[in-house]
Amino acid sequence: MILMNIFNLGIKELRSLYRDPIMIVFILFAFIFLVYAAGKGLSQELYNAPIAVVDEDRSPLSYRITNAFYDPYFKTPERIDMMDIDPGMDAGKFTFVIDIPANFQRDVLAGKLPEIQVNVDATQMTQAFIGASYIQNIITGEINTYISSRRTETMLPVRLNIRMRFNPTLTSSWFASVMEFINMITMLSVILTGAALIREREHGTLEHLLVMPITPIEIILSKVWSMGLVVLVAAGLSLYFVVEGLLEMPIVGSKSLFLFGVMLHLFSTTSLGILLGTVARSMPQLGILMILVMLPLQMLSGGVTPYESMPELVQNIMQVAPTTYFVKFAQAILYRGASFDMVWSNLLANLIIGIVFFLIALVLFRKSLSMK
Numbered sequence: 076m077i078l079m080n081i082f083n084l085g086i087k088e089l090r091s092l093y094r095d096p097i098m099i100v101f102i103l104f105a106f107i108f109l110v111y112a113a114g115k116g117l118s119q120e121l122y123n124a125p126i127a128v129v130d131e132d133r134s135p136l137s138y139r140i141t142n143a144f145y146d147p148y149f150k151t152p153e154r155i156d157m158m159d160i161d162p163g164m165d166a167g168k169f170t171f172v173i174d175i176p177a178n179f180q181r182d183v184l185a186g187k188l189p190e191i192q193v194n195v196d197a198t199q200m201t202q203a204f205i206g207a208s209y210i211q212n213i214i215t216g217e218i219n220t221y222i223s224s225r226r227t228e229t230m231l232p233v234r235l236n237i238r239m240r241f242n243p244t245l246t247s248s249w250f251a252s253v254m255e256f257i258n259m260i261t262m263l264s265v266i267l268t269g270a271a272l273i274r275e276r277e278h279g280t281l282e283h284l285l286v287m288p289i290t291p292i293e294i295i296l297s298k299v300w301s302m303g304l305v306v307l308v309a310a311g312l313s314l315y316f317v318v319e320g321l322l323e324m325p326i327v328g329s330k331s332l333f334l335f336g337v338m339l340h341l342f343s344t345t346s347l348g349i350l351l352g353t354v355a356r357s358m359p360q361l362g363i364l365m366i367l368v369m370l371p372l373q374m375l376s377g378g379v380t381p382y383e384s385m386p387e388l389v390q391n392i393m394q395v396a397p398t399t400y401f402v403k404f405a406q407a408i409l410y411r412g413a414s415f416d417m418v419w420s421n422l423l424a425n426l427i428i429g430i431v432f433f434l435i436a437l438v439l440f441r442k443s444l445s446m447k
Contacts, residue, residue, distance in 0.1 A: 124170050127171070140217050149206075272353065
């Protein structure tokens with residue numbers, strides 16, 4: 076009888092969600108457009124950076140350096156005069172401007188150490204950091220080639236052999252899309268369950284449930300499984316069609332194991348949603364609580380900044396956050412192909428936190444009902 080009540084109440088929640096087109100559009104928008112935009116629109120690589128060159132030397136070496144910048148990292152260099160540097164950078168026309176001084180080739184061949192000035196627009200922070208390193212390597216390589224007619228290699232006592240694992244092409248869209256995908260799972264599960272509870276209160280249907288032979292735990296469990304199922308299905312489809320399909324990211328781990336971990340994580344986040352929905356008395360209040368809770372959970376979980384790079388105090392605080400363990404679990408499965416014996420501790424921690432959230436939400440929900 077209890078299981079049947081939980082099932083029927085969950086079906087009621089699914090029907091209520093079906094009649095809310097705004098929420099359905101929001102789910103589709105989050106798992107399709109936002110995940111795709113995070114992968115394609117927030118690239119961390121240097122791509123088509125606008126660059127200009129002030130060639131005061133006009134020598135074969137300076138022409139060689141100028142012609143070394145080409146697609147896809149840089150746009151075709153634009154040759155400008157000295158007086159055009161400041162206006163061009165002030166207008167945001169150029170991210171990089173290289174000033175090759177007069178007599179540069181002569182000084183290089185004479186064994187002197189002439190300087191090339193590189194002006195960088197640091198408001199384009201990512202491109203500025205990466206592009207400056209690219210420019211230094213390109214110029215150094217072209218000078219060495221010009222002097223020796225072939226690229227020389229400095230003999231060091233130790234030779235580094237660098238191998239990129241899990242993302243050998245250093246494609247930033249793989250990281251950004253998966254982290255946005257993880258954030259959407261957390262955010263939507265909290266929003267859907269919190270909104271479902273507040274919708275009951277605002278429409279007056281919560282009072283109807285109270286006069287029925289239904290316990291508070293049945294009401295909570297019905298919202299947890301129904302809204303969790305919606306997010307689980309949406310996440311599975313997004314993983315297959317958007318992350319793997321549109322963004323062409325290879326999933327090296329077990330998808331079934333990942334979805335199992337998502338299910339445990341959804342138990343934690345939907346319980347958190349019930350908790351926030353119990354504390355909030357209206358949708359605007361829930362929105363404010365979402366800002367206060369979700370931003371720290373997403374920014375400090377290790378998805379934006381490496382967990383080990385954060386202050387020790389923050390690391391200790393985030394030990395009680397389910398997103399910390401979910402991010403570790405998701406990265407291990409999707410990127411590194413980890414097996415169950417490598418991630419079981421994260422799953423267990425997420426389950427324990429979910430049980431704690433659920434019990435707190437149940438106590439607060441019962442207390443709110445006793446006040447009616």
